[in-house]
Amino acid sequence: MRKKRYILTFPAKSGDKALSYHLVKDYDIRINILKAEVRPGKTGSLVLELKGTSENLKKGIAWLEENNVSCEPLNKKIHWNEQKCINCGNCTAVCFSGALKMDSNWELSFNSEKCIVCELCVPACPLNLFEIDFRE
Amino acid sequence: MAIKKSYEEINGKIKKGKAVVFTAEEVSAMSKELSPSEIVKKVDVVTTATFGAMCSSGAFINFGHANPPIRMERIRLNGVPVYEGLAAVDTYVGATACNPDNPQYGGAHVIQDLVEGKELELEAWGKGTDCYPRKHIKTKISKETVNEMFLFNPRNAYQNYNVAVNSTEKIKYTYMGSLLPNMRNATYSTSGELSPLLNDPDFRTIGLGTRIFLGGTEGFVSWPGTQFNTSKPKNEHGVPMSNAATIAVIGDLKQMSSEYLQAAYYEKYGISLFVGIGVPVPVLDEDMAQRLSIRNEQIETMVLDYGKEGTPALGRVNYEQLRSGFIKVKGKKVRTAPVASLAKARKIADLLKEQVQKGEFELQQPVKMFPSNTSLNGLKEVE
Numbered sequence: 215m216r217k218k219r220y221i222l223t224f225p226a227k228s229g230d231k232a233l234s235y236h237l238v239k240d241y242d243i244r245i246n247i248l249k250a251e252v253r254p255g256k257t258g259s260l261v262l263e264l265k266g267t268s269e270n271l272k273k274g275i276a277w278l279e280e281n282n283v284s285c286e287p288l289n290k291k292i293h294w295n296e297q298k299c300i301n302c303g304n305c306t307a308v309c310f311s312g313a314l315k316m317d318s319n320w321e322l323s324f325n326s327e328k329c330i331v332c333e334l335c336v337p338a339c340p341l342n343l344f345e346i347d348f349r350e
Numbered sequence: 351m352a353i354k355k356s357y358e359e360i361n362g363k364i365k366k367g368k369a370v371v372f373t374a375e376e377v378s379a380m381s382k383e384l385s386p387s388e389i390v391k392k393v394d395v396v397t398t399a400t401f402g403a404m405c406s407s408g409a410f411i412n413f414g415h416a417n418p419p420i421r422m423e424r425i426r427l428n429g430v431p432v433y434e435g436l437a438a439v440d441t442y443v444g445a446t447a448c449n450p451d452n453p454q455y456g457g458a459h460v461i462q463d464l465v466e467g468k469e470l471e472l473e474a475w476g477k478g479t480d481c482y483p484r485k486h487i488k489t490k491i492s493k494e495t496v497n498e499m500f501l502f503n504p505r506n507a508y509q510n511y512n513v514a515v516n517s518t519e520k521i522k523y524t525y526m527g528s529l530l531p532n533m534r535n536a537t538y539s540t541s542g543e544l545s546p547l548l549n550d551p552d553f554r555t556i557g558l559g560t561r562i563f564l565g566g567t568e569g570f571v572s573w574p575g576t577q578f579n580t581s582k583p584k585n586e587h588g589v590p591m592s593n594a595a596t597i598a599v600i601g602d603l604k605q606m607s608s609e610y611l612q613a614a615y616y617e618k619y620g621i622s623l624f625v626g627i628g629v630p631v632p633v634l635d636e637d638m639a640q641r642l643s644i645r646n647e648q649i650e651t652m653v654l655d656y657g658k659e660g661t662p663a664l665g666r667v668n669y670e671q672l673r674s675g676f677i678k679v680k681g682k683k684v685r686t687a688p689v690a691s692l693a694k695a696r697k698i699a700d701l702l703k704e705q706v707q708k709g710e711f712e713l714q715q716p717v718k719m720f721p722s723n724t725s726l727n728g729l730k731e732v733e
Contacts, residue, residue: 300401300612301692302688302690303691307527307530307685310534316687316688319693320693321693338527338528340403340614340616340624341614342454
């Protein structure tokens with residue numbers, strides 16, 4: 215079993231297709247929706263964590279692409295320069311995935327597992343301590 | 351009989367290393383068990399602190415004279431425009447100053463770089479006069495080469511501050527942080543029950559000359575801060591429910607540390623400076639003990655909509671609610687986040703406590719008290 219994150223972008227018309235149903239039913243892929251921006255009649259995007267066998271993942275992705283959904287592997291990571299952090303909390307204001315939180319001592323904690331790389335923390339940090347890391 | 355303590359008495363104890371000192375948070379917790387009369391018996395000094403972005407900050411610098419000398423009439427420090435209207439080689443670096451071509455590096459960064467001992471490029475121009483013939487200079491300066499450099503912040507340590515939300519459809523980038531659309535977050539700023547001016551709301555001990563912790567070293571309250579406003583409505587606990595009074599502060603920048611002075615850049619807003627301030631408050635009597643006992647749930651502030659013109663008020667919340675992670679605004683549950691560092695404020699309050707305990711930091715009685723009947727003027731547009 216492999217776990218991989220993808221950014222899915224689909225055209226305005228495919229918003230009504232039961233994408234997740236097919237991925238689960240036909241390819242036995244476990245889906246974790248990390249971020250969703252789907253509005254009827256508009257271009258939509260989804261950030262998904264897909265879990266399945268390598269072969270099923272490959273087939274599932276191929277099926278999505280046949281249906282005009284572009285799938286981009288999410289290899290980006292957010293890097294936090296912890297040493298320079300003053301624990302002001304500005305980044306926690308925009309982090310709706312809950313990856314950046316103030317702990318019980320009001321110090322910042324970063325749980326990269328929860329991070330969906332929405333990148334909102336990058337401009338939100340007044341000390342510019344978040345960087346997007348493109349390494350795998 | 352009610353206990354009263356004088357500054358002399360308290361300073362006497364400090365000198366002997368016998369003063370009993372607690373932080374304002376410790377006293378707030380203590381007040382659940384002890385009455386003000388018991389607290390005044392037990393505690394001599396309470397340390398308060400804050401560490402937040404304070405835009406109205408800056409530093410005076412004297413560069414020294416070159417040979418031949420120049421009357422600096424346009425000045426740049428690392429490309430940042432700094433004030434040129436002060437004699438020949440004096441300047442004021444405003445924290446928010448910046449060169450529009452490089453908006454993410456400004457006066458606050460210049461101040462931080464100087465504090466950290468870095469070398470900065472100074473470039474200045476003058477028209478050339480009989481006594482200052484030179485027209486241009488480009489050189490390097492640092493805290494070692496300049497004569498004086500002192501921080502002088504016209505408006506710091508706001509007594510309370512509002513909560514910011516954004517009811518519009520679009521994200522708003524503000525000095526209160528990035529405000530998500532449709533009130534998906536709310537940001538707040540002060541250190542609540544630890545905040546200096548909330549612990550002495552009527553300025554009985556904080557006034558002109560009060561010795562404070564500023565940016566890592568000793569500083570002084572030098573004047574009521576700009577926009578000093580004593581007419582904001584107060585709640586039943588005696589604290590104003592919105593941004594009210596402020597203090598102007600001064601201190602030797604050469605002695606400061608970037609641990610307590612940090613430059614900041616806010617997206618689509620601009621530069622600011624995080625300033626660490628600690629104020630030791632003497633427990634002179636029962637009334638002061640009562641003031642210092644203030645707790646987060648007793649400190650209220652207004653929720654303002656930063657998305658709308660005139661920032662209309664949407665409700666009132668207290669700091670206990672703000673710290674819980676969620677508040678209710680117009681019936682909607684809204685996630686909260688701080689934009690000032692409580693962790694740093696606590697560090698300052700602890701450090702100051704230790705300094706007072708060890709006899710290294712005596713209290714200075716104000717040489718003049720602040721006015722108690724001020725209000726603010728807006729700016730009228732006249733033909």
